[in-house]
Structures are given as C-alpha cells and as structure tokens.
Amino acid sequence: MRKHTIVPPFRALDPELGVAERLLRQGNPELGGIVAQLPDEPAAACRLNAVLAGAGARPRLVGAGSAWRIVYVTSSAETGELATAAAGLAELVTVGGWRRVKRCATCARPFCDRTSGCTRRWCAEHRRASSGVH
Numbered sequence: 001m002r003k004h005t006i007v008p009p010f011r012a013l014d015p016e017l018g019v020a021e022r023l024l025r026q027g028n029p030e031l032g033g034i035v036a037q038l039p040d041e042p043a044a045a046c047r048l049n050a051v052l053a054g055a056g057a058r059p060r061l062v063g064a065g066s067a068w069r070i071v072y073v074t075s076s077a078e079t080g081e082l083a084t085a086a087a088g089l090a091e092l093v094t095v096g097g098w099r100r101v102k103r104c105a106t107c108a109r110p111f112c113d114r115t116s117g118c119t120r121r122w123c124a125e126h127r128r129a130s131s132g133v134h
Helices: 016-025 029-036 041-054 078-094 124-131
Strands: 058-064 069-074 101-103 110-112
Touching: 016 029, 016 078, 016 110, 029 041, 029 058, 029 078, 029 101, 029 110, 041 078, 069 078
Parallel strands: none
Antiparallel strands: 058 069, 101 110
C-alpha cells in the first residue's frame, strides 16, 4: 500500500516563508544555525524557538481575504525581519516537517524545499547550474 503525501499550502506560508528563504540565501547566521542542528529535530526546534524568543516575536491573528493567518510582530523594527523569517520556518515545519529544510548538495547553503515530492537537492543558484538553465 502506497502512502499519499499532502503537499503543504506554500502560498499560505508567504510572505514569512519567502523572507526565510531570502535570509537563508543571504547566509543569515541565526537561521543557518537552526539548519545546522539538523538532522537532530529536537535541537533544531529548540534553536528555532530561541531565535523566535530572542527576536521578541509575538503572534497576532490577522485577516487575509476570506482566511486567517498568524503574523509575528516585535517591539523593535531591527528584529522584525528575523522574527518574520523564523516564523516562516516554524510554519513550514508544522505543515511539511523538517525534511523541507535542507542544505544544497553542492555548496551546503540552507534552503527550503517547496517541491511537491520534497526532492529538491540544490539551492536556487546551483539548481539553475545543475539543470543547464542560465
């Protein structure tokens, strides 16, 4: 019997997940430190919670059209982007598991795998190079 995988609603995780992906690409040390804990999921979760707490993230429920989403606000504009990114990672893990947070097979740069089969192996830079697309 084959198990069916439910693909996470990635668009529902944006803009937070998009910010997380951008900061991971840029080598953000706090988010990179979370990925560095993998495959030890409890350690990665502990690190993610520490980043959220350190960024002063506080959840708020806001309307998004006919749906609702959680956004994270902080008292400091300096940490708002990090709190947003960490929240995006947290939401990705809740719907897709830690297996969606990966390191590039070429350069080890962290990235989020949004593919339906969770099969991506390369960061955006090396994915283009490996497929021959320029």
